[in-house]
Amino acid sequence: MTQKHWAIFTGNTSQKEELIDSLLEGPLPKGFNELKHLEGSLLSKLAVERFIDKEDRHGSKIITSDTSQSLKSMSSGEQKKALLKHILSTQPDFIILDNPFDNLDTTAQEDLKTKLKEVSADTPMIQLLSRKTDLLPFANTFAKLEGKDLVFSETLETLLKQQEKQVFADDIPLPIDSYEIEGETLIELKGVGVTYSEKPILRDIDWQIKKGEFWELRGRNGSGKTTILSMITGENPKGYGQELYIFGRKKGTGESVWEIKKRIGYFTPSMTDKFTGYHSINHMIISGLNDSIGLYVQPTEAQLRVAKEWLQLIGLWHMKDQLFHDLSMGQKRLIMCARAMIKHPPLLILDEPTAGLDDESAALFVALVNKFANESNTTVIFVSHRKEPGLEAEFIYQLEKSETGSTGRILTS
Numbered sequence: 001m002t003q004k005h006w007a008i009f010t011g012n013t014s015q016k017e018e019l020i021d022s023l024l025e026g027p028l029p030k031g032f033n034e035l036k037h038l039e040g041s042l043l044s045k046l047a048v049e050r051f052i053d054k055e056d057r058h059g060s061k062i063i064t065s066d067t068s069q070s071l072k073s074m075s076s077g078e079q080k081k082a083l084l085k086h087i088l089s090t091q092p093d094f095i096i097l098d099n100p101f102d103n104l105d106t107t108a109q110e111d112l113k114t115k116l117k118e119v120s121a122d123t124p125m126i127q128l129l130s131r132k133t134d135l136l137p138f139a140n141t142f143a144k145l146e147g148k149d150l151v152f153s154e155t156l157e158t159l160l161k162q163q164e165k166q167v168f169a170d171d172i173p174l175p176i177d178s179y180e181i182e183g184e185t186l187i188e189l190k191g192v193g194v195t196y197s198e199k200p201i202l203r204d205i206d207w208q209i210k211k212g213e214f215w216e217l218r219g220r221n222g223s224g225k226t227t228i229l230s231m232i233t234g235e236n237p238k239g240y241g242q243e244l245y246i247f248g249r250k251k252g253t254g255e256s257v258w259e260i261k262k263r264i265g266y267f268t269p270s271m272t273d274k275f276t277g278y279h280s281i282n283h284m285i286i287s288g289l290n291d292s293i294g295l296y297v298q299p300t301e302a303q304l305r306v307a308k309e310w311l312q313l314i315g316l317w318h319m320k321d322q323l324f325h326d327l328s329m330g331q332k333r334l335i336m337c338a339r340a341m342i343k344h345p346p347l348l349i350l351d352e353p354t355a356g357l358d359d360e361s362a363a364l365f366v367a368l369v370n371k372f373a374n375e376s377n378t379t380v381i382f383v384s385h386r387k388e389p390g391l392e393a394e395f396i397y398q399l400e401k402s403e404t405g406s407t408g409r410i411l412t413s
């Protein structure tokens with residue numbers, strides 16, 4: 001008998017944590033009788049985060065004991081590989097793969113696919129996926145998770161409907177205040193290099209980013225994308241003493257990190273996922289103007305007006321008083337993105353913003369980013385491993401990984 005492998009398509013409303021819990025802890029949902037009395041393991045971003053927390057609390061290495069590096073300091077791709085290795089060493093009876101290809105570059109995705117194919121010969125797998133291009137070729141049982149309900153389907157075709165192009169009717173709302181930055185160049189790196197414990201990570205990085213440009217930053221896992229971004233945002237001290245110019249000023253010449261941060265909008269999904277979110281979505285949007293999380297002072301008329309315009313644009317005005325906490329994942333991402341955009345910062349960084357979204361929500365998100373990049377003066381840097389269908393970046397900065405440190409080159413899209 002052929003091994004059974006499940007592919008479960010998830011969307012915005014899917015309650016996948018409950019499904020994962022019942023697969024691991026029981027009672028088993030209908031359609032999974034084959035897994036009775038079997039012990040499963042979970043490969044997911046959440047599982048990685050749990051191990052990082054554990055390592056932090058115990059001050060020891062659990063799944064990276066054979067390397068000199070902590071799990072926390074690894075790139076997201078390296079973390080996922082380390083977790084898979086750990087899972088395989090425990091020889092589970094089945095494996096749940098929750099969006100296994102998120103955060104992985106194409107080469108790492110192919111490596112993981114090959115590995116999973118090998119393992120699939122005698123280990124059943126349950127893949128939870130939100131993007132159809134991620135489907136594992138050996139999956140043979142298909143379902144969709146609607147809320148809590150699993151709807152099994154005989155064929156794949158009925159599950160995969162064609163995607164319509166997303167459009168927003170209104171214009172991007174205008175900013176309340178504007179920023180003065182001299183010159184046309186916003187950020188410049190000249191011959192920048194980074195090493196960690198003598199391991200070269202980046203070498204001779206030359207990158208000039210001008211006002212209003214729309215960039216995509218690409219590169220394999222561990223090629224140094226986050227390292228570059230964290231030097232720009234000021235979180236990484238490796239930028240000091242180098243030819244790194246931020247908003248016209250050389251790094252380390254007395255600029256305040258706070259001043260830099262005020263001019264950068266930043267969004268990465270873990271910001272949403274860790275958010276407790278007991279604020280109304282209207283207040284969440286307005287708080288983007290104050291660089292705070294909730295809203296602690298009475299908003300002005302102008303702030304209320306611009307928040308309304310943003311909520312109308314993204315089609316969530318009718319939900320303005322609902323708690324952020326109660327929104328679907330796709331809606332939360334749109335809110336967080338609008339929150340980062342509302343003050344039209346000179347620079348907006350979106351770090352793998354579509355990870356974990358389903359096809360429909362990702363298309364909506366990308367449409368919002370395209371529109372903002374097109375209609376505002378903000379420079380946008382969009383980091384993604386996935387070729388995001390429909391993304392209209394003007395330039396691509398591609399990091400090429402090498403033993404002597406990644407180098408960069410510019411591609412026009």
Ligand SMILES: Nc1ncnc2c1ncn2[C@@H]1O[C@H](COP(=O)(O)OP(=O)(O)OP(=O)(O)O)[C@@H](O)[C@H]1O
Binds near residue numbers: 069222228
């Ligand atoms: N604090 C640190 N100590 C040691 N090594 C580090 C540290 N921070 C990052 N690294 C290493 O630097 C390299 C680049 O990491 P970085 O997170 O910038 O890559 P990335 O391109 O963003 O990867 P991914 O796409 O997987 O997120 C990786 O090999 C990572 O392990």
